[in-house]
Amino acid sequence: MFKKLAGVVLSAAMLAGVLSGCAGAENNSTQAGQEAENPKESMSASAETGSEGATTGEQVEIDWYVDLPYWTWTGQGFGEDLTSQMIMEATGVKINFIVPASDDSEQLTAMIASNSLPDIMTVEGWWDNNSRMLTYQMAAEDYIWSFNDLMEQYCPEMKDNIRQDVFDWYAEADGKTYLLPNFAYSTEDLSEGEQLVPNGCITIRQDLYEAIGSPDMSTPEGFLDACLKVKNEVKQYNGQDIIPIQLYEGVGSSISWLAQYFATPYEDEDGNYLYDFTQENYKEALQFLNKAYHMGLITDANFSDTRDLVNEKIASGRVFCQITAPQDFVASMQSLYDADPKAVYVPVVLKNSKGEDPVLQDIRGFGWLTTCVSKNAEHPEAVAKLINWLLSDEGQIATTFGKEGVTYTMQDDGKIVYTEEYEQAMAANDTKKYGLSAMNLLSNYAFTRHYESESKDPKIIATVDTYIKRPMAQYSYxxxxxxLKLDPADPRKAEMSQLSVKISEFRTSTIAELVTVSEDSFESKYQQAVDALNGMGLDKLIEYNNDGFQNAKKALGIERSWPPYLK
Structure with missing residues (x-):
């Protein structure tokens, strides 16, 4: 059976993912080859339930495998910094983290084949097709615990610390949940009617914008004219030519975000799934970039820029407009701010030619990474109680903010403020001894954000994404x-996965061609692309995705999803 599952891992690894994840920092792991109702009371109450996860006997040591070569424990080392010491004190568990030397799944495959799965495993979330199929197969063949059974047998109190809507979303066909995500947004942690900031965002340099007279940039024509004016009138910054429009690495994400500004629907009036590329508003977004290209506002370099190059360009001050995810470029914007406090980015509301409001995807979701427990775990009760404490309010606050009186103080309004000791450590870049946020594998930011105090630091306000994007929350949904919530047992799964990869690769090359083709040839080139997609079997993929879309709406308890239909 283990050889069979190992084959599944290898087969899944052959399917190229269409999305990418996030990155980590320096490694101390083992590498092979709006407001909460009463946050202060919530924390006090959790201190009682969270401590129930502590083991009463001798210390237990477990292995926790993280299937991401770039993931790291960013503290001093487990057992050497404040965060890990608090975890061991509360749970009696010492964790040995293991990460692979590469992302080819070779180490995980070997562990499966040799029946040597570690106690806990963390892999990419369901958005990654490889991980989705792997975890489904592991659950189906009884290699991992369902958390329903783990809770019932070893830790009933965990039921008080899970977020039920997130838990139910991850249920398999048997009704049981085998994975717990990090960075998921539960309705339990959101205020009624709360709108979160968007993921992607169009931002412009405020000082350069004011230098050209602060023109209207809400229309496609006005936006491009303003960028051209910066190019022709401002021309340079610190002796370097201005880059009027900078796209994200890979370009594709920028197209998706721009299409959201152009209000491209993903659901029709009857509640069926719509494929973005064939929608009129998506076509207009492509045509917008085509025109920008021929106006000299974006260049061929955008199609080869890496994340590092985009960071470098933003930090240099050359970029006027960026169609990116600001959270990925905070460090670059802060470097620029240090050199020139007037060089700050602000959001702009760009609308399509019909004047429709943007419909932007917010930052919520049901997680980034997913964690499961192996049936090989020698100490399942200790593992269950460790996870329970990490999920608890006490554990979330401890792993995010540290220890009260040492790294933070709790204010009367329930907000957390860092101590002078920790502020000095941050200023001196000497925070590893505390290890705050190093344990992010079960982080629930939707909860811990309620404890964050509003910054008064102008640099933070000007450069941190949550502040920059705040004005766009009104357009974010x-x-x-x-x-989608696709059924991994669907007999169409393998065929549709291969078709999805094929279509994704076609889109990547075609989008580059559509952006650079002559304006006169755009219409015919676009129609050729649509015809080619249809010839590849797009109708089958749409039908398959529609089933996943309906499953997702059913799981969410909604009949409609496209925001304009909900107003």
Missing amino acids: DFTAQG
Whole structure:
């Protein structure tokens, strides 16, 4: 059976993913080859339930495998910093983290084949097809615990610390949940009617914008004219030519975000799934970039820029407009701010030619990474209680903010403020001894954000994404259903996965061609692309995705998802 599952891992690894994840920092692991109702009371109550996870006997040591070569424990080392010491004190568990030397799944495959799965495993979330199929197969063949059974047998109190809507979303066909995500947004942690900031965002340099007279940039024509004016009138910054429009690495994400500004629907009036590329508003977004290209506002370099190059260009001050995810470029914007406090980015509201409001995807979702427990675990009760404490309010606050009186103080309004000791450590870049946020594998930011104090630091306000994007929250909505909930047991799964990869690769090359083709040839080239997609079997993929879309809406308890239909 283990050889069979190992084959599944290898087969899944052959399917190229269409999305990419996030990155980590320096490694101390083992590498092979709006407001909460009463946050202060919530924390006090959790201190009682969270401590129930502590083991009463001798210390237990477990292995926790993280299937990401770039993931790291960013503290001093487990057992050497404040965070890990708090974990061991509360749970009696010492963790030995293991990460692979590469992302080819070779180490995980070997562990499966040799029946040597570690106690806990963390892999990419369901958005990654490889991980989705792997975890489904592991659950189906009884290699991992369902958390329903783990809780019932070893830790009933965990039921008080899970977020039920997130837990139910991850249920398999048997009704049981085998994975717990990090960075998921539960309705339990959101205020009624709360709108979160978007993921992607169009931002412009405020000082350069004011230098050209602060023109209207809400229309496609006005936006491009303003960028051209910066190019022709401002021309340079610190002796370097201005880059009027900078796209994200790979370009594709920028197209998706721009299409959201152009209000491209993903659901029709009857509640069926719509494929973005064939929608009129998506076509207009492509045509917008085509015109920008021929106006000299974007260049061929955008199609080869890496994340590092984009960071470098933003930090240099050359970029006027960026169609990116600001959270990925905070460090670059802060470097620029240090050199020139007037060089700050602000959001702009760009609308399509019909004047429709943007419909942006917010930052919520049901997680980034997913964690499961192996049936090989020698100490399942200790593992269950460790996970329970990490999920608890006490554990979330401890792993995010540290220890009260040492790294933070709790204010009367329930907000957390860092101590002078920790502020000095941050200023001196000497925070590893505390290890705050190093344990992010079960982080629930939707909960811990309620404890964050509003910054008064102008640099933070000007450069941190949550502040920059705040004005765009009014246009930002829950797109969870658009992410689909596909049935891994569907007999069409393998065929549709291969077709999805094929279509994704075609789109990548075609989008580059559509952006650079002559304006006169755009219409015919676009129609050729649509015809080619249809010839590849797009109708089958749409039908398959529609089933996943309906499943997602059913799981969410909604009939409609496209925000304009909900108003």
